[in-house]
Amino acid sequence: MSSIHPPTARLWWKQPIDRVEGTWIAIAFLWCLIMFFMMPYWHITGKQNLSNEAYRTTPEAFSKKAQDMVDKHTVRTETDQNIPVVHPPAGSDVYLIARLWAWWPVLELEQGKSYRLHLSAMDYMHGFSLQPANINLQVIPGYEMVVTVTPNQSGKFSIICNEYCGIGHHKMVSNLYVVNK
Amino acid sequence: MANNETFRTCPRTGLQFHDSAEMLMKANAVVGVVFLLLGGVLALLIGLTKWPDVHLLPADSFYLVLTAHGLDMLVFWIIFFEIAVLYFCSSTLLRCRLATPRMAWLAFALMLIGAVTTNVAIFQGNSSVMMTSYVPMQAHPSFYLGLILFAVGALIGCFVFFGTLVIAKAEKTYQGSVPLVTFGAVTAAIIAVFTIASGAIILIPTFLWSVGYIKTIDPLMYRVIWWAFGHSSQQINVAAHIAVWYAIAAIVFGAKPMSERVSRTAFLLYIFFLQLASAHHILADPGISSEWKVFNTSYAMYLAVLASMIHGLTIPGAIEVAQREKGFTKGLFEWLRKAPWGNPVFSGMFISLIGFGFLGGISGVMMGTEQLNLIIHNTIYVPGHFHATVVIGTTLAFMALTYFLIPVLFRREIMFPGLAKWQPYLFGFGMYVFALVMMGAGTLGVPRRHWDMSFLGAAMPYEFPGSAYLLMSLVGISAVVAVIGGGAYILVTVSSIFLGKKLDAGVISNKPTPVVTPVSAAISGHGSLGIAGFAAPGTFVLAMVFLVAFVLYYFINWKYLSQVWGLS
Numbered sequence: 234m235s236s237i238h239p240p241t242a243r244l245w246w247k248q249p250i251d252r253v254e255g256t257w258i259a260i261a262f263l264w265c266l267i268m269f270f271m272m273p274y275w276h277i278t279g280k281q282n283l284s285n286e287a288y289r290t291t292p293e294a295f296s297k298k299a300q301d302m303v304d305k306h307t308v309r310t311e312t313d314q315n316i317p318v319v320h321p322p323a324g325s326d327v328y329l330i331a332r333l334w335a336w337w338p339v340l341e342l343e344q345g346k347s348y349r350l351h352l353s354a355m356d357y358m359h360g361f362s363l364q365p366a367n368i369n370l371q372v373i374p375g376y377e378m379v380v381t382v383t384p385n386q387s388g389k390f391s392i393i394c395n396e397y398c399g400i401g402h403h404k405m406v407s408n409l410y411v412v413n414k
Numbered sequence: 415m416a417n418n419e420t421f422r423t424c425p426r427t428g429l430q431f432h433d434s435a436e437m438l439m440k441a442n443a444v445v446g447v448v449f450l451l452l453g454g455v456l457a458l459l460i461g462l463t464k465w466p467d468v469h470l471l472p473a474d475s476f477y478l479v480l481t482a483h484g485l486d487m488l489v490f491w492i493i494f495f496e497i498a499v500l501y502f503c504s505s506t507l508l509r510c511r512l513a514t515p516r517m518a519w520l521a522f523a524l525m526l527i528g529a530v531t532t533n534v535a536i537f538q539g540n541s542s543v544m545m546t547s548y549v550p551m552q553a554h555p556s557f558y559l560g561l562i563l564f565a566v567g568a569l570i571g572c573f574v575f576f577g578t579l580v581i582a583k584a585e586k587t588y589q590g591s592v593p594l595v596t597f598g599a600v601t602a603a604i605i606a607v608f609t610i611a612s613g614a615i616i617l618i619p620t621f622l623w624s625v626g627y628i629k630t631i632d633p634l635m636y637r638v639i640w641w642a643f644g645h646s647s648q649q650i651n652v653a654a655h656i657a658v659w660y661a662i663a664a665i666v667f668g669a670k671p672m673s674e675r676v677s678r679t680a681f682l683l684y685i686f687f688l689q690l691a692s693a694h695h696i697l698a699d700p701g702i703s704s705e706w707k708v709f710n711t712s713y714a715m716y717l718a719v720l721a722s723m724i725h726g727l728t729i730p731g732a733i734e735v736a737q738r739e740k741g742f743t744k745g746l747f748e749w750l751r752k753a754p755w756g757n758p759v760f761s762g763m764f765i766s767l768i769g770f771g772f773l774g775g776i777s778g779v780m781m782g783t784e785q786l787n788l789i790i791h792n793t794i795y796v797p798g799h800f801h802a803t804v805v806i807g808t809t810l811a812f813m814a815l816t817y818f819l820i821p822v823l824f825r826r827e828i829m830f831p832g833l834a835k836w837q838p839y840l841f842g843f844g845m846y847v848f849a850l851v852m853m854g855a856g857t858l859g860v861p862r863r864h865w866d867m868s869f870l871g872a873a874m875p876y877e878f879p880g881s882a883y884l885l886m887s888l889v890g891i892s893a894v895v896a897v898i899g900g901g902a903y904i905l906v907t908v909s910s911i912f913l914g915k916k917l918d919a920g921v922i923s924n925k926p927t928p929v930v931t932p933v934s935a936a937i938s939g940h941g942s943l944g945i946a947g948f949a950a951p952g953t954f955v956l957a958m959v960f961l962v963a964f965v966l967y968y969f970i971n972w973k974y975l976s977q978v979w980g981l982s
Contacts, residue, residue, distance in 0.1 A: 235663075235664035235669055236593060236595050236660040236664040236732070237593050237594075237664045237665065238664075238929065239589060239591055240591055240593075240671075240674045243590050245590075246675045248673055248674065248675060251673060251731075251949045252947045253727070253731060253949055254673055254724075254727065254728065256954070257724070257954065258720075260961065261961075264961065264965070265716035265717070268779065268783070269708075269712045269716055280976070280980045281788060281975050281978055281980065282981060283697075283785075285704055287700035287701040311874070312874065316873070339874075356550070357550060358548050358633060362792065364859045365858075365859060365879075366979055367789050367859040368788055369790070369791035370698045370791070371696070371791065373634050373637075373699065374633055375633060375634075376633075376701050377700070378699075378700030378701075381981065382980065383979055383981075384979050385977075386979075391876030393876055395793060395862065395863075395864065396792055397863040399551070400473055402473075402865065403865045403867075403870065403871075403872070404870075404873075405872070406876050408874045
């Protein structure tokens with residue numbers, strides 16, 4: 234009698250566990266515990282954790298904050314659309330708008346300095362994907378996420394959108410610069 | 415009660431089919447395969463668009479086709495087939511009549527109407543919102559309506575299954591406990607009820623929103639509840655295809671569970687903890703605490719992962735024990751070498767099991783680890799993972815089962831047996847490569863659900879490294895190979911069912927004959943089998959290889975994470 238038949242022994246739960254099964258369960262369970270404790274451990278000692286800071290917001294309120302930052306700290310413009318490049322002071326609050334189909338404005342950060350990066354979407358959901366570092370965050374309309382970022386390399390980075398947001402999804406790319414001062 | 419009902423006993427297997435149940439199984443399985451065919455054609459179009467040098471479809475058609483592919487494969491093909499599996503695991507394995515066949519036909523009709531409605535909405539071109547249909551992007555109301563009808567139908571199907579269990583118990587068609595495979599099907603059906611309820615909770619308001627009765631749907635709430643439907647529906651698949659693996663081990667080898675207690679407890683862990691996995695999808699979202707994420711995405715300390723690791727050992731272990739009892743005892747692996755590799759029922763199941771564990775299982779844990787998710791979220795690594803679980807795991811397991819069902823349920827000889835023999839290898843290994851190269855490209859940051867990795871027309875395009883282009887070309891090539899393998903399955907099944915040589919139906923009676931269970935009083939282990947007290951030493955060695963791969967890959971990902979920007 235096999236797995237497609239009722240168990241032959243009425244008291245099947247009394248059958249002793251084979252050594253091969255018992256050993257494997259013990260090893261697998263230990264590994265599961267290690268994987269579980271890895272996450273709290275990284276919160277304590279690791280340097281890459283998502284903050285728990287987030288607020289409800291509106292597109293108007295968030296874009297006003299971004300506009301204020303752009304007015305104060307724009308250093309130049311890029312492309313024929315004159316997209317502002319903003320160099321905010323180290324340690325400050327930095328705002329990045331996700332909308333159909335652009336990231337706005339272009340940010341210029343300093344290597345080794347920390348910034349409080351605020352992210353929100355104006356319309357649909359978008360996906361913040363920093364390349365080639367490959368850091369990925371979900372950006373949701375109505376929510377403002379705050380993450381403290383510390384660039385550890387200088388150079389030109391790109392932010393691509395990796396949450397489907399309509400026909401122009403693939404055009405939603407922006408630059409991000411990290412400079413060494 | 416059962417006066418005008420007939421029961422057929424298959425002369426080849428001794429399995430007994432209730433005529434109503436038999437018709438329903440055939441109808442559900444055939445419609446499932448039709449959606450697989452549709453989804454497969456769409457898969458080819460997507461593969462050829464993702465292949466950078468081919469880039470077949472324009473952007474609008476690509477997103478339309480991607481939406482249809484997701485729903486036709488993940489929802490319609492799999493759930494139609496699963497309903498057939500549920501009826502098989504209840505009515506056939508317990509040798510009883512199916513509860514309320516008319517309700518089961520109603521379920522079938524609702525599912526079919528729903529699936530067609532949603533497909534029509536998608537192909538009309540105004541519902542390219544992806545399978546997930548995240549608000550506030552809006553589809554045509556009939557898109558949501560079709561999904562709701564389908565879900566109601568599937569729910570009725572689950573209750574027909576539960577009703578059939580009650581009938582079997584009441585009419586005493588078996589003694590003691592239900593078979594392990596039926597127990598696995600019960601697990602799938604319980605998870606299905608929870609899943610479909612979550613789907614209703616979110617899709618009904620979304621439908622009302624699309625017709626203007628509700629003003630807004632909170633997008634974060636939508637994601638949390640939608641994934642209780644979206645991910646859990648994949649857990650139905652896991653429970654169902656593991657039940658199918660056990661069934662195939664029993665059918666091909668006469669394998670019995672190494673220990674009923676261990677295997678059933680593992681299924682029970684699925685019921686308790688598997689649904690928590692839906693939290694995996696919101697790890698990179700704002701507004702949800704780390705404590706919540708850590709608890710839920712670890713399925714409460716990985717207890718559901720533990721369950722899968724147990725099944726991953728006990729199924730090949732049961733096969734090994736059965737083979738050793740037949741005398742294949744030489745060394746560690748004679749049992750596996752002498753397995754019937756030319757029988758697609760076995761080869762499909764074994765390729766499914768290994769691929770699900772090594773590719774789908776390990777990658778799933780990576781994505782589901784709170785911090786590691788940051789370097790994976792929404793990259794093409796994600797579809798790489800779930801093609802390993804759902805296509806290699808579920809679809810290939812169901813394909814393998816089909817080769818058993820064609821003679822037994824459809825009473826036809828398999829046509830093109832040579833092609834059938836090669837089909838699981840072509841499809842399975844095509845998908846192995848496909849899943850691997852997708853994960854590789856995702857590691858390089860290539861996004862999912864994205865029409866053009868060269869960012870055509872963008873003001874500030876990003877240039878992916880050449881290796882990412884190479885990997886995406888391999889995605890296209892392996893997709894074509896897998897689609898050919900899938901096409902071979904469709905060719906074999908459809909031509910066998912309609913044109914294959916008819917086989918003897920067997921004895922027909924008007925009342926069911928109960929399961930005969932020889933009750934053994936003594937409970938025994940596996941005694942003298944195996945090596946050093948290990949009844950299945952070869953399987954244990956394979957499990958250790960799996961563990962080493964798992965541990966190494968896990969810490970490689972942490973190493974990779976530790977090198978990215980500081981985030982806090």
